[in-house]
Amino acid sequence: MKEILTQKIKLQSASISLHIRREDLLHPFVSGNKIRKLKYNLLQVKLENQDTILTFGGAFSNHIAAVAFSGKEQGFKTIGIIRGDELSDKILENPTLQFAQNCGMQFEFVSREIYRIKSEIAFLESLKQKFGSFYLIPEGGTNELAIKGCQEILTQTDAEFDYICCSVGTGGTISGIINSSLPHQKILGFPALKGDFLQNEICNFAQNNNWELITDYHFGGYAKVNQELIAFVNQFYKENEIPLDPIYTGKMVFGVMDLINKNYFPENSKILLIHTGGIQGIQGMNNKLKSRQLPTIEFHV
Template identity: 50%
Template sequence: MNIFENNPIVPIQQIKFPGNNIPVNVFMKRDDLTDIFISGNKFYKLKYNILYALENNINRLISFGGAYSNHIHAFSYACKLFGFEGIGIIRGELTYPINPTLKFAAQNGMKIEYVPRSEYRLKHTDEFKAKLKEKYGEFFYVPEGGSNKLAIKGAAEILDNIDIDYDYIALAAGTGGTAAGIISSLRGEKFIYVFPVLKGAEFLRGEINNFVNLHSSSSYNNFDLIKDYHFGGYAKTKPELLAFIEEFYKLNEIQLDPVYTGKMMFGLNESIKSGFIPEGKTVLAIHTGGLQGIEGMNHRLDNRKINYF
């Protein structure tokens, strides 16, 4: 059975925040439950990339990511599931022991090539792609994070079958592809608060606009970046974030990853407490999955002798 034949129906759960009784209604779309291995926004972003490769009899897919990448985790499993030769170009050097994300990818049969960071920055160039073609032969190129026109098409389906009324959407962002899909699907309606998980992420505004235009040949201004909750940068954490994630789980029995959705929900809570989001409004938060990142983060933090979860 093709898991991409129909988009999964997932629960929409009302949320309680620790230490916050301000009357703002918050609901969460549980896209962490889309699939065990291809979860959250990765389900939607990979969907049309995989279908395109199948329809065009492509055998080899290459993609990119960091050592703890949710995308690489899901991409490797999708390649195994659909019988593609999957190749992952990983930023940085090989280190031992191999972390849980890359161990999972290798178990799925993905070939892993480590690339120094200075060279990795050139991954979009024709010269870099030519070297890959010379080494591996013909392949279908899936960008870092999976964000391309096909991914935006998939992400535009995230809000299908929503049966509650809401004023705002809240979601985390890395490359901006998921945000672009959601913005495109709303066509200027509602308002979207995007919480970048990167430090210095103002550039994402342009990236999101470019993705929106690529998908819909339109532009919209009904979104803003909330840039204060990156906790030092991508995959960086602080004790208050980890404490919030634990308290959130006790209240809601929902796991949040510390790289994406945990930061977004922390920022949303603070935005409500500060009055930035007015009382009486309703927010629909998107859980973009990435729970495999919990194991990866434990791996990193254990190496630094910090207890987590």
């Protein structure tokens, strides 16, 4: 894992100090929160003498790509249960699935109806009958060992910050940050999905109550974007030379900037943004935007 880099962000407001933790630079293929979530899970695979990892994800899943590369790198067989049986003959049209396949991941494409029961015992037993013994990692990678890894995102040098902000998918990353935060710090999560169900998910793992979900910046729901968000991501890159993915971190940074402009943060606040990676998904998003004749993300990854 590379050395952690924290960069200062240019702001018009002189009373606010804004920095971003470049977790996206930790690894070229297993970047951001994925390397944190997988760290102790991969160790557990070895402890249990397993040779196969099975997990779940969608068509452009950062988690699927990360597990596939980690398996290739560390000598594990990987199986991806992919949401959407219509994707089975479209692998070559999908940069994420193509990457995972090139890393050796075996796919099982299932309908969205079946995917909804992916956590049920009967379905998991059917997977064991089909594939044999495997180490199970949940969708998004969130489990107790993932939380343990995400607790290492914050370091002693981060005590100066009053607010820690991150995007929220399955709730694992923010839970780890909450658990390692200090009493004077407020943790703000920006869900990439609609709905309040994440509140309960985070409560299952978080040990402190110094956190809040800001639910106004999902842009319509998971993987939903609009021209305003794409323009913001492009402008942010021009000003700071920091790429943002439009699914997670881009929405979080947009939200924080908007809150700064609305004077949400007290004067002299010191804010740390956590960049959770996700850059691998930009090519797939650009393909989607082009098909809809919409502006694309302009920087190269």
